[in-house]
Amino acid sequence: MSVTTLPSRGVALRQPNWIARLFDYKPFLIVMCLAPAIGLLTVFLTYPLGLGVWLAFTDTTIGQRGIFIGLENFQYLWTDPLWWGAVFYSVFYTAIATFGKFALGFWLALLLNNHFPLKSLLRAIVLLPWIVPTVLSALAFWWIYDPQFSIISYLLVDVLHIRSTNIDFLGTPWPARFSLIAANIWRGIPFVAISLLAGLQTISPSLYEAAMLDGATAWQRFRYITLPMMMPILAIVMTFSIIFTFTDFQLVYAITRGGPVNSTHLLATLAFQRGIAGGELGEGAAIAVSMIPFLVFATLFSYFGLARRKWQQGEAND
Amino acid sequence: MRNDITRRDALALGASAAALAVTGASAQTTSPIKAADVPPPKFAIEKGASLRMLRPVRFVQADEDVFRANAAKFTKETGIEVKVDFVGWEDISQQTAVTSNSGAGPDIIIGFSDAPHIYVDKLVELNDVTDYLGKRYGGWLPLAQTYGKRSKSDKWIGLPFGATAGPLIYRKSVLKSIGYDKVPEDHAGILDLCQKLHKAGKPAGFALGNAKGDGNGFANWALWSHNASLLDEEGNIIINSKETIEALKWVKAIYPTFIAGTSSWNDVSNNRAYSSQEISLTANGVSLYFSLKNDPATKAIAEDSEHQLLPKGLAKVSPMAGLTLNAMLFKHSPYPNAAKAFLQFMMEKEQYEPWLNANSGYWSQPLAAYADAAVWSSDPKVSIFKNTMQSTYYDGYKGPISTATGAVSADYVLIQMCAAVATGAQTPEAAAAEAEQRAKRYFRRQGR
Numbered sequence: 001m002s003v004t005t006l007p008s009r010g011v012a013l014r015q016p017n018w019i020a021r022l023f024d025y026k027p028f029l030i031v032m033c034l035a036p037a038i039g040l041l042t043v044f045l046t047y048p049l050g051l052g053v054w055l056a057f058t059d060t061t062i063g064q065r066g067i068f069i070g071l072e073n074f075q076y077l078w079t080d081p082l083w084w085g086a087v088f089y090s091v092f093y094t095a096i097a098t099f100g101k102f103a104l105g106f107w108l109a110l111l112l113n114n115h116f117p118l119k120s121l122l123r124a125i126v127l128l129p130w131i132v133p134t135v136l137s138a139l140a141f142w143w144i145y146d147p148q149f150s151i152i153s154y155l156l157v158d159v160l161h162i163r164s165t166n167i168d169f170l171g172t173p174w175p176a177r178f179s180l181i182a183a184n185i186w187r188g189i190p191f192v193a194i195s196l197l198a199g200l201q202t203i204s205p206s207l208y209e210a211a212m213l214d215g216a217t218a219w220q221r222f223r224y225i226t227l228p229m230m231m232p233i234l235a236i237v238m239t240f241s242i243i244f245t246f247t248d249f250q251l252v253y254a255i256t257r258g259g260p261v262n263s264t265h266l267l268a269t270l271a272f273q274r275g276i277a278g279g280e281l282g283e284g285a286a287i288a289v290s291m292i293p294f295l296v297f298a299t300l301f302s303y304f305g306l307a308r309r310k311w312q313q314g315e316a317n318d
Numbered sequence: 319m320r321n322d323i324t325r326r327d328a329l330a331l332g333a334s335a336a337a338l339a340v341t342g343a344s345a346q347t348t349s350p351i352k353a354a355d356v357p358p359p360k361f362a363i364e365k366g367a368s369l370r371m372l373r374p375v376r377f378v379q380a381d382e383d384v385f386r387a388n389a390a391k392f393t394k395e396t397g398i399e400v401k402v403d404f405v406g407w408e409d410i411s412q413q414t415a416v417t418s419n420s421g422a423g424p425d426i427i428i429g430f431s432d433a434p435h436i437y438v439d440k441l442v443e444l445n446d447v448t449d450y451l452g453k454r455y456g457g458w459l460p461l462a463q464t465y466g467k468r469s470k471s472d473k474w475i476g477l478p479f480g481a482t483a484g485p486l487i488y489r490k491s492v493l494k495s496i497g498y499d500k501v502p503e504d505h506a507g508i509l510d511l512c513q514k515l516h517k518a519g520k521p522a523g524f525a526l527g528n529a530k531g532d533g534n535g536f537a538n539w540a541l542w543s544h545n546a547s548l549l550d551e552e553g554n555i556i557i558n559s560k561e562t563i564e565a566l567k568w569v570k571a572i573y574p575t576f577i578a579g580t581s582s583w584n585d586v587s588n589n590r591a592y593s594s595q596e597i598s599l600t601a602n603g604v605s606l607y608f609s610l611k612n613d614p615a616t617k618a619i620a621e622d623s624e625h626q627l628l629p630k631g632l633a634k635v636s637p638m639a640g641l642t643l644n645a646m647l648f649k650h651s652p653y654p655n656a657a658k659a660f661l662q663f664m665m666e667k668e669q670y671e672p673w674l675n676a677n678s679g680y681w682s683q684p685l686a687a688y689a690d691a692a693v694w695s696s697d698p699k700v701s702i703f704k705n706t707m708q709s710t711y712y713d714g715y716k717g718p719i720s721t722a723t724g725a726v727s728a729d730y731v732l733i734q735m736c737a738a739v740a741t742g743a744q745t746p747e748a749a750a751a752e753a754e755q756r757a758k759r760y761f762r763r764q765g766r
Contacts, residue, residue: 063419147578148590149590170582
């Protein structure tokens with residue numbers, strides 16, 4: 001800096017005023033630069049989260065200020081068959097939908113990784129289900145699954161004459177559960193496919209060339225090159241995917257509202273149903289808080305289960 | 319809460335009320351509404367008063383137009399500015415909660431049915447207005463009294479503006495083709511009718527999914543027509559009763575005759591199925607009939623349709639509750655007298671009768687004298703809605719109305735009890751026990 005090259009007498013004369021000195025003071029600068037970010041995080045993240053957790057320990061309702069009741073909400077949920085039902089379906093929904101999304105998404109990514117005409121355009125089109133607002137696609141699926149006006153029923157009954165009655169997609173528990181999972185998979189595939197495609201393109205072609213010279217089959221190239229190289233990104237994408245799926249709300253709420261008879265409630269929809277519709281804010285918050293352990297477990301599993309170095313480097317090489 | 323009325327302040331409104339009485343008398347020749355000659359209460363309008371109110375959005379455009387015109391007329395006659403905001407149905411209860419908790423915002427909110435009972439501590443009593451209106455217009459109908467008065471007292475905490483209900487709507491020609499003129503009043507008869515409709519390929523359909531309006535309407539009808547109810551008069555939960563079990567057994571018997579998929583129906587599903595002629599019997603508000611009638615493509619369906627009050631079963635009168643518009647005046651309002659004067663003004667026949675007529679039957683009157691309004695003779699198929707507020711049944715029957723009664727219907731507790739039995743997921747006994755447990759959870763704080 002030019003100031004330091006001045007003779008010492010000059011420095012004494014040009015002693016900067018207090019504002020300049022304050023801004024040269026490192027700790028102050030650090031605080032000043034961080035304050036906006038910390039402020040935003042506090043107001044929009046920490047406070048709502050903290051309030052949510054606090055509410056879970058009170059009996060607040062929409063019309064009434066609550067009092068601290070300790071674990072009462074959680075004790076009630078423990079005995080509540082509907083909460084257990086929601087836990088079961090949340091886990092089931094997440095497991096099946098994530099598996100489906102990854103199987104189909106990975107497959108799609110491998111296909112898109114090939115060279116073919118209009119490659120970029122097709123890659124863009126694949127993203128569509130993910131770009132469309134969830135509520136819109138949920139409404140579309142709501143019509144597709146409608147007991148009276150379903151396009152699938154129409155095709156099977158009136159056009160192809162394969163069935164004589166409409167399919168009752170949402171009227172009984174298991175078909176309703178799988179219908180929702182199918183909708184979620186449809187929506188989630190692009191995210192997985194595009195993320196994995198990005199990962200695939202980082203794998204050096206020379207690895208495949210070397211393997212081909214050694215006479216490796218397509219399956220062997222996939223199993224011993226692609227899969228291990230993809231493990232780190234798979235772990236990240238899966239973590240995100242599990243979190244998104246487990247906390248899904250819009251699809252289920254727009255299509256079934258948790259019905260028939262609460263068989264498709266996810267923890268998120270049950271929390272909304274109890275907290276906002278039923279007015280029991282405290283209990284709704286408790287249901288939302290009860291999702292945290294599952295999410296932490298899922299995250300840890302993806303991280304430590306899939307991101308192990310051993311996997312990435314092959315079994316034999318420790 | 320009594321309002322201090324000084325003689326000087328009373329002059330302003332007294333004069334305008336007198337003017338009103340004069341114009342009212344001259345209008346008497348054309349209006350069929352009989353109004354008794356009762357002196358109106360004199361409210362001391364606060365200096366510089368202005369009012370803000372919220373109400374749910376309209377069914378028909380004319381509703382909003384006439385309502386706004388009436389409010390403008392009030393401003394012209396009294397000089398009190400009134401700002402009316404129309405709010406979506408889904409949002410009105412949340413906005414009421416915020417207004418009530420924060421003690422700021424609109425002076426008057428027209429909410430739904432049970433709202434005044436939830437915010438009772440924050441509301442101004444309206445007895446001076448309601449006493450006068452009741453005496454002048456032939457008395458308040460039973461449903462208006464239930465929703466307007468604080469339970470087990472004569473204190474009016476809400477001012478009902480009107481109600482709408484969901485009676486049966488059916489296809490005359492289809493019923494005739496299987497040998498019925500109308501839907502029977504007894505359970506065995508209804509079951510037989512539905513079985514025959516099912517056989518004829520034009521089944522009945524009632525919402526058993528998470529449908530706030532239609533689903534609760536069906537579940538309540540099934541229970542009440544078997545003399546079962548959520549609460550007794552004291553507010554004890556009596557849903558797990560032998561009457562409920564009987565009702566659930568009947569629901570289980572009748573469910574297979576419905577069109578497939580009713581367990582996933584929401585509030586619009588039955589409208590669509592009826593409009594597309596997939597079903598020939600359901601229960602719905604008058605909106606379904608009007609949407610059929612106003613569309614040239616479905617006009618023929620409307621002509622072939624008929625409304626009927628929900629069958630009585632074992633009940634003495636048709637067990638049908640109406641969704642009620644219920645006005646609340648908040649204590650935080652700086653101008654309670656102006657607000658009362660406004661509410662009273664809006665219920666006077668010069669304003670209320672045109673408004674009632676403009677709604678073409680969507681809302682029906684809370685005061686007996688308005689039964690003579692022209693709207694009820696305009697279309698014979700709509701005239702049964704005239705008696706909506708004659709009903710002695712209400713959401714939370716037959717206990718005191720509270721936050722919890724509203725929560726039980728918002729959380730679909732009774733619908734899900736019926737649907738669980740209908741679909742075979744639970745036995746009647748297990749479903750009733752579960753509903754009892756869920757209801758108890760919502761009612762656990764009622765005593766506090």
